[in-house]
Amino acid sequence: MSGAQRDDFYAIQVEPLDLDALVADVAGPAYGAIATFVGTVRDSFAGREVRHLEYEAYEPMALRTLREIGMELRARHDLGRIAMAHRTGRLEVGEASVAIAVSAPHREAALAACRDAIERLKTSLPVWKKEVFADGEVWRENER
Amino acid sequence: MNRRTTADAGEPARAIDDAPPAIDVRVHFFAQAREAVGGSEVSLRLGKGADVEEAARMLGARFPDLAPHLERCSFAVNEDYVKRDARLRDGDVLAVLPPIGGG
Numbered sequence A: 001m002s003g004a005q006r007d008d009f010y011a012i013q014v015e016p017l018d019l020d021a022l023v024a025d026v027a028g029p030a031y032g033a034i035a036t037f038v039g040t041v042r043d044s045f046a047g048r049e050v051r052h053l054e055y056e057a058y059e060p061m062a063l064r065t066l067r068e069i070g071m072e073l074r075a076r077h078d079l080g081r082i083a084m085a086h087r088t089g090r091l092e093v094g095e096a097s098v099a100i101a102v103s104a105p106h107r108e109a110a111l112a113a114c115r116d117a118i119e120r121l122k123t124s125l126p127v128w129k130k131e132v133f134a135d136g137e138v139w140r141e142n143e144r
Numbered sequence B: 001m002n003r004r005t006t007a008d009a010g011e012p013a014r015a016i017d018d019a020p021p022a023i024d025v026r027v028h029f030f031a032q033a034r035e036a037v038g039g040s041e042v043s044l045r046l047g048k049g050a051d052v053e054e055a056a057r058m059l060g061a062r063f064p065d066l067a068p069h070l071e072r073c074s075f076a077v078n079e080d081y082v083k084r085d086a087r088l089r090d091g092d093v094l095a096v097l098p099p100i101g102g103g
Helices: A017-024 A059-074 A107-124 B031-037 B052-062
Strands: A009-013 A034-038 A048-057 A082-087 A089-094 A094-103 A127-133 A136-140 B022-029 B041-047 B074-077 B080-082 B092-095
Touching: A009 A127, A017 A034, A017 A082, A017 A127, A017 B092, A034 A107, A048 A082, A059 A107, A059 B074, A082 A107, A094 A107, B022 B031, B022 B052, B041 B052, B052 B074, B052 B080
Parallel strands: A009 A082, B022 B092
Antiparallel strands: A034 A094, A048 A089, A048 A127, A082 A094, A127 A136, B022 B041, B074 B080, B074 B092
């Protein structure tokens, strides 16, 4: 399939995510399409008002998992470059928890790979999310 | 006889070959498992050949608040997901992983 001129970018970080930087990172003159996904913190869950979220990661395993997802994407799609970053620590409503940018020569591959990336991340990334409400807190499990 | 022995002063010699084999693993906890244990890492000594299921049983016994969570946890050894019948080896890093919520 496609080989990357530079390494793909994978990060688990405390710092706020920079989508513009991820997009710039995957852009290239051979790639006619860049698809992105950003996950953001919502203000409620099942009618309860969310005060903030706390994310926790098994960092070395999460980085390995992101790299494995990247390899799977390359095996299935003709891609340019991949960049994925997940944040940890305390996040306020509206902040981005995860950002994905994928480039490809053509848009179908970029869009499909971007979608595959977030779906795979949701099922396998060793990251946990605690929702903090005014009257309690819950470690929220992803839907299966 | 060519058996290796321990022979400290004042102690009877004991053949090293007779010592029960044990393995030491490091265990990492996350999310509600970490909160239940009250810490993110412990050491665990197991019999040689022990599997993840046995380690989980020992951890549940050692940390009663952890026990109710274990049924829904997944496990990783050296950063790879494993089944509960996976055998552990000396020096392995075991991770107790509650249902994930990333993305």
